[in-house]
Amino acid sequence: MNRSIGYLFQSSLSIRLAGSVTQKVACRGFRVNVQPVGMRATTVVNGREDSLEERLKKGILEMEAGYVTTGLDTTAYPVPLEKKNKPIKVPMRYVLHCLFTKNNTFLTLSAVCKDIGNPYSLPVEDKRMTMSTGHVGFKKAQRGEAEAAYRLGLYFFGQIVEKGYNGLPIEVMLRGMGRGRATITDMLRGKEGEDIRPLISRISDSTRVAHGGVRPPKKPRR
Template sequence: MTPSTSRLLAKTTSKLSSISICPTSQPVRAFSQTCLRQQDEQPPTSRPSLLGALLANPQPRTAAPRQDLMSDLKQVLATNTISRAMGQPNTGDSILGDSTSKQEDWGPDHEPFHFHIYAHKHNTHITVTKPNRNAIVSMSTGQIGFKKAKRGTYDAAYQLCAYVLDKLNQGGWHRKITALEVVLRGFGLGREAATKVLLGNEGRLLRPNIKRVSDSTRLKFGGTRSQKPKRLG
C-alpha cells in the first residue's frame, strides 16, 4: 500500500466516523410551495427507520448452513423408512411438526381385541377388531386370489390367516395388542387351518397375547324343520 493510498484511507475513515446515525431524525422538508401545502394537509406520521430498527434490535446471523440442514432431513427420512420397515411408529413425525397424530379411543381397557374366524364349507372370513368393535382388517379367501370352489379349501384358509397376521405385524399391531380373544364360528376346513397358523411360526408375535378362545357357532333351538341331510350312495 502506497503512502498516498494510506492517507486517503485514513481521511475517509475519519469522515465516516464523524457521521452519526439517528433513527428518530426528522424527515427532510419539502422544497416547493405545493409540497409544503400537501405536507400541512396530511397528518404527521412517524415512519421508523429500517436502519434504526436494525441498530436497536440487532439479530445475530446464526443461520444453519445448507449442508447441515440437508443432512438432518436425510437422517429424518432414513429413520422413518427404517421404522416403517420394522413395523414401528414413525419417530420423525415430531421433528417434521406432525401434530395430527392423536391416540384413538379404543374403548374400555378391560375389553380385549378380537380375532374372528368364520369358517363354513364354501369360504373362510377373518376379521380383527379393536375393543370398541371397529375393524382393523376384514378379509376372505376370495380377496387373496382364490375363486369358486377353491375358496372353501384348507390351503385357501391357511394362506388367508397367514396373510392377515402378516398385515397386522407390518402395521405394528403386535405391539399395540395386549390382550387378544380368538372367536371361532362354523365347522369348515378354515377352522383347523387358522388354528394351525396361530400355533405355528406365523403367529409367534400375537400368540403370547391370546387370553381366551371362544366359540360363537350358531345353534338352532326349535324353529322350522331343517333341510334333509344329503345321502351318498
C-alpha cells in the same frame, strides 16, 4: 311499517317482503322475526330485540336459530353451528373374529375402544381390517379349501404385525365348522402364529347351535 315479518310454522320460518314471494327456511324451533331497518336488520328472538351485528358477536343467534337474513334480501344463509367434541377412542384390546363357512373363510380384526373423554361411555368395537380367501387370489370353489385358509391366515397374521396391531391383547372368536377352522387353529399353535400367540388372552367359540331348529325339508318321493 315493518316491511319484513317472520312467522314460525312448526319447523319452518316464513319470511315475506312487500311484493315478494314468501320463502320458508328451516328453523330450530324458536320464534324469530327479522325486521330490516334501513340496511341494518334487527331480530326479535323470544321478545328480545337487538341488532343483527351485535347478536352475531354475542353468538346468541347461532344457538337460537339456524338461519338469518341480511338487509332487504329474502335469501336465507345458514349459520354454521358449533361442532360437538368428537369422541377420543382409545383401543383397549383387539378381537379376531374367524368365520368358517362351507365355501369360504373370513378373518376380521376389530378394536374394543373406550371414549376417554366420556367416563359414562361403554366400550365399542371398531373394525380395523377384514379379509377373505378372495384377497389372496382364490376364486369360486377353491375358496372353501384348506389351502386357501392357510394362505389367508399367513397373509392376515403378517398384516397384523406390519400395521402394528400387536401391542395389545387379542381375543380370538371362532364361528362355524368349515374346512378352514382346523387350518387356522393349527396355524395359531404352530410356527406361523408365533408372533401372535403370546398376545392371545382368550379363545372362545361362538358357533350357533340350533335347539330344535326349523322344520327340515320334505323328503323326496322315490
